[in-house]
Amino acid sequence: SKVRVVPVDRKGLDLASLTASLERFASDWLRVISSDTSIALNRIAVSHAGSGKDDLGGIVLENGRFALARRLNPVLEAGRQAGFLEFSDAEAAFRTFFGLVARDVQIRLLLGDRLELTDAAIGGDAVRATQQFLALYGAKTGPQAPRAG
Incomplete structure (x- = not known):
């Protein structure tokens, strides 16, 4: 897949490596959804x-x-267990991050908007989405025990 997740070392995880992993995921995903192939495939699927x-x-x-x-x-x-993120529902946290990254970009592209998604714009959007996510889900306490399921 073209959307990579930078592996994180659960034992040595720090906020910088967690942030880098989230930013890489976000920028890769924005590059994928803005590609001509992805736009065409999603239009057909819809x-x-x-x-x-x-x-x-x-x-x-x-x-x-x-x-x-x-x-x-x-x-x-891993971010939750290390004490950097605080959430009770991983799916809700993922959906929030996904929404912060995508904003209205994908639907606008599918509808034919010609957005200027340069590498610099994508990088800035990825950083912004990650910072917004950390503002919402950044832990105010310490490390958390693993959740079942």
């Missing part, structure tokens, strides 16, 4: 949704959004 033609939407979800959650959730959980 046009087929509910038509009974195929399950392209399900395939896109499974290999896109759901795969991204499987990759990022261990990083979020």
